[in-house]
Amino acid sequence: MSRTTLVVPAQHVGSLEVPSQALDDASPVVVWLNAPTDGFCGSGRMAVPLAARSVKSAGRFLLEFRLRPFIGWLVFAAYTVMSDGYMRGLLSSVPQVVLAAALGGWLTFASNRPRQLPYRTHVGDVVVPRVHADTARRWVESNPNVRTTDDPVARPQPPLFYAVWSTVLLLGSIGVGTYLANDGREQSLAIWVAVAAVFVSGVRTALKTLPLGYIRWEPGEQS
Template sequence: MGRIDLVVPAHLVAGLRIPALAITTGQPDNAWVDVPISGWAFLRRPAQRLPLDPRSARRARRYVQLAPWRLPISLVIFLVLAVVDDRSGHTISDAAMVAVFVPIGVLSRPSLGGQLPPQTPSRDQHGNLRIPNLPITVAQQWMNLNPGVTTTDKPTPRPYARSFYASWSAGLILAAVTLGLALANDGRENFILLWSAVPVLFVAGCAAALKMIPPGYIHLERGNDQDRRQP
């Protein structure tokens, strides 16, 4: 089944007419779900109501219900462990860490914690709505019902300007360096999760820096076996 991205101009989003075909499979057997389009896991709004196949709909609803709670629960657990570690003066055992974080990892599985479909829409800097990876037949139905809606095979543009990613990259890397130096020079044995935050912040900063590169700018091409055998 051929697939393509659909682009809805900003001025057409409010009055959008959506065909009753699942954007995931193209089948008429569907369920309507409010799919978040913010890009942030803990935000349920804004959302776009879309038809999904029953399996994807169940996972999307479960994700929408649970995702906003994952971050605050993880932060609370982190703070509790940090306080216990600081007050008791003893390093928390590996077994205790496993007992706490394994359930969180289990809930991250799509079959349990839910998952948004690959067709989750997003908005660009101009407010245009982009729905990726639609079956071509479904995309054609959208265009028939909504003149002005188009398709594209170009890479999805970044939702924010390059300066946004540059600022976040610099801030995250600076935070990683500052935290690492503070932990290394405070003269005490620190909570292991604090040390874990150093590479996490650094990697997040590098990831933000990579987002300054336009989508599709870097291409990795592989030659065929015959080309590789040629001197």
């Protein structure tokens, strides 16, 4: 299946005409999502059509929820705390099981999330990644200023943003790990898994300071 990336120039976002054809599979049976485009700090949204089955499997509310990226981390943090409490004999296994189920559900949602959700780059353009070629052609026909590209495009945030956050995550995880390793108490496996997860997140964030496409295996879409 041929796919491409749509780029909507910042000055033409307000006058965009969106065809009623699914971005993900070109189906005429669509559900219109009022998708956030500029992260949890902004207020921008764009109405985009996705296949009804895609929206059903991923959950419309979560797809339209602006704070969606935080949910997984919050559930993971709560699970870590509960697991640590259980391993130390301070809590029963019930909260741990409930949060494990919630975390599993979140991971299932993440794997089903359509990749065609739009995002605004740090230069103001709106990018819609991995669009079905037939749908992309209709967008360009309806909006001459919209272009398609198979080349990497700008990320949602400037490189400095990722540099700062990667530094915070990496130094924070290393600092916490060093402290825990030398405080004289045995730590639970859950705590070490959490520290490792933060470190890996820091590495991933650091890679985003590089231009998209600089590393061959990068997907070249919002992250």
